[in-house]
Amino acid sequence: MGDGSITPRLGSMRALLGIVAGAGASYGIYKLISGGSLKRNKKSPNSENSSVKSSQPSEAVLKPGSLLAKVSGLDVVCPRPVDVASGDITHQSPGNLEPQHLKMLLSCLQTNPSDRCQILLTLGNAAAFTVNQNLIREFEGIHIIAGFLSDPAAEVRVQTLNALNNLCMNIPNQEQIKVYVPQVLELIEMSPVNSDLQLGALRLLTNLSVTDKHQHLLxxxxxxxxxxxxxxxEALQVQALKVLVNLSSNPDMIDDIVQAQVRINGHQG
Incomplete structure (x- = not known):
């Protein structure tokens, strides 16, 4: 984010806090912004893993606080004996996947629609490791995975966002992922409020906006x-604030944040 003095940073934060305070009066313009597409979802968000978690009794979830749990927020399958020839790669520990396994998973993702959720989950967990982030990029896997952002099944789109979120922690990967920002923003706008889709999309944008290189896209x-x-x-508000805080650290973005608030207030009736 740069090593600038703390005074401009504090000034940016004060500006953002003032904007956030004013946002509370902006509900009336919300329908104009979203065109009615953001509908409140009164149901509690489903767990991102409910449709893909394995039921194998021999599997265990890694303890909270582990590297994968912190990075991906997904339950991770612990190692167990695997017959790779049987295609049971998705049950391996993500840290134990070899290059040929990643190639097979990417191939199966395109040819085996019934298992795409589990495959995306495995690829997402594997992408918590730098070596796998690089390999997936080298295997053209980012574009393969991103192709499922438009999948009809919401749970598949959620797992796609989770995988891209982990891949986005790799700076070279961001160069490929940035082209999907418009599609990710559309998911936020068109998905039910408080859904896992919105949360996953905001997490991806948070990682992408950590440096100022791609902040202009937002x-x-x-x-x-x-x-x-x-x-x-509250969970979604916190994630949206994380993106706004990242943007506010860039002096070139402050005017855009202020002007957006002025436009909202100017349309209030």
Whole structure:
């Protein structure tokens, strides 16, 4: 983010806090922003893993606080004996996957629709390791995975976002992932409020906006992010704030944040 003095950083944070305070009065414009597409989902979000978690009694979840749990937020299958020839790669420990396994998973992802959720989950967990992040990129896996952002099944889109989120921690990978920002923003706008889809998309944007290299891609999304502070749950508000805080650390983005708030207030009736 740069090593600039703390004074401009504090000034940026004060500006953002003032904007966030004003966002509370912005509910009336919310329908204009979203076109009615962001509908409140009164149901509690389902677990991101409910449709893909294995039921094998011999599997165990890694303890909270482990590297994979911190990075991906996904339950990870512990090692157990595996017959690779049987295609049972998805039950291996992500840290034990070899290059040929990743190639097979990417191939199966394109040819075996019935298992795409489990495959995406395994690839996402594997992408918590730098070596796998590089290998997946070298195998053209980022574009293969991102192709499922438009999958009809919501749970598949969630696992796709989770995998891209982990892959996005790799700077070279961000160069490929950035082209999907418009699609990710559309998912936020069109998905039910407080859904796992919105949360996964915001997590991806948080990682992508950690440095100022790609923050300009989110200039037109500031109004949407401010709107989420009004209508969403606390978890979603926190994630939206993380993106806004990242953007506010960039002096070139402050005017866009302020102007977005002015536009919201200017449309209030």
């Amino acid at each position: 200039k037109d999304s500031v109004t949407l992010l401010l709107s989420l502070l009004v209508v969403s749950s």
